[in-house]
Amino acid sequence: MINLKAFKLMDQDDPLKLFRNHFFHQKNEIYLDGNSLGKMPKNIPEILGETINNQWGKQLISSWNKDWLKLPNRLSGKYGKLLNASAEEIVFGESTTVRLYQVLISLIQSGNYLDNLITDNLNFPTDLYVIDGLKTQFPKLKINNIEYHNEIEADIDLLKESIKKKPGIICLSLVTYKSCYYYPMKVLNQYAVKHKSIIVWDISHGVGSVPIDFKESETKIAVGCTYKYMNGGPGSPSFLYIESGLHSLLENPIQGWFGHKNPFDFNPQYKSAEKLDHFKNGTPPILSMQAVESGIDLTLKAGILNIRDKSIKQSEMIIMAIKDHLNSFGYNLQSPKKFLRRGSHIAISHPNAWQICQALQKGGKNIPKIITDFRPPNFIRLGITPLYTRFEDLWWVINQLENIVESESYLRFNQVKPEVT
């Protein structure tokens, strides 16, 4: 049995340990959700309270000029720092799904790429649905959904071969939602350009968990959400990055008033705004946008390289425990073995995964509740968010995974799943 004391000592030596104090925690609960929704920074009630009570409640319409119109660009500047982009290359607003649809249509309509759209079986379902839905709108579009015959790793040779044979637009999740596979971003971007193609990266599971440098990796386009490792809250707005060289070549298929050069002239003729501002659509969702800033501030302060460092350390410890203890209890690693090809969660499988997730969540006498998440058919995702995940948390989950199977306590739980897992 591994030693709790040793894990607690690692917490004491953790250079990021104080960041945990900036988040709201429940007593006797360990949050290893992986990562559908990040924790709430402690100052959110105060920030939203000010927005609701003062800005909306009292200042009303004058808040647009005083505070709200500046907010989206301020966020773009801060995300630009994290991702090495200029503020003019990032716009906030909409869900990732809408942004993906918008930018894919823009690329298809630009006429700069052949009518091929490549994706793969590791991509997140919403990306696959959006791509599939484009078939009716663009009947000439040939969609190639590469099947790697496994759910863990992409076959990069096969992916490259597909790009070479059918160049055009490619859509991939930088870090995959199920296994946490992390694509070699720069190699693929360069390969795509060599073959007159472009990759649209969905970085939802990557932003805040792995270092991303848009310039160094020669990334052209990316979309991503802010509610996972960036802790922006439920339904927080997504972002779209388009490299400045492409701004004048891509039109926004949604000609909304916030993308107009002078929206408050109320001119009946549309005249597109400059830089990436023309990818703004309608009124920004101020309430949810206000909650995004704390997460980015904490991430910038901690430093993404320190976050990555701790994430690798913690992930490797779970993997070692799977090999040394958990394999014999029916658990198997379903994430890439090499840390270079992994983001910041570990997926494990077990034939009774859903019942085990419920048993973890139930906790017990002197045992904390442990929140993980389940993904079909039988995956448990253990999310590592170095800003608040303690080494002690890992000790608990490893031991509980073992105890629950050994004692067969999971048999008390229902096999039927609720809507959100």
Ligand SMILES: Cc1ncc(COP(=O)(O)O)c(C=O)c1O
């Ligand atoms: C990789 C990825 N892309 C997109 C989404 C969905 O994004 P949204 O709900 O903002 O449309 C998710 C949600 O978990 C995701 O994991």
